[in-house]
Amino acid sequence: MSEEIRAEMVANVWKVVAKAGDQVSEGDTLVILESMKMEIPVIAESDGILGELAVNEGDVVQEGDLIATIE
Template sequence: MALREIKSEITGSLWKLVKNPGDAVAEDEPIMVLESMKMEIPVVADAGGTVKEVRVKEGEPVSEGQVVAVIET
């Protein structure tokens, strides 16, 4: 098993958490939804596995390139 870091591609804030630690996630499935300039942008898993860690809370700011979640594949 390997750990994969999921990074934000934009600067914004965490609007909604879709998956929680311990949840199974499929490749290209949303983990969370970010809000930036009134647009909702999903952050998706780049591989299937289990969400091990979510590093931001709803409402918190997120920077481009920031690790927002970790998946165990």
């Protein structure tokens, strides 16, 4: 069963830290978003393999947009 990680706010994707296929642990930073000059890390909420990474640096995400899945 895969876990979906979704954006909690409108933001720019400032930096992509992980890539699809990476082994991730709970608490690892996957992506760093930027909103109103603040950096907001998007973290893995469980251990697993990063399945899909649905964003690229420079993208704009809306609240609820898919960022990544963890298998």
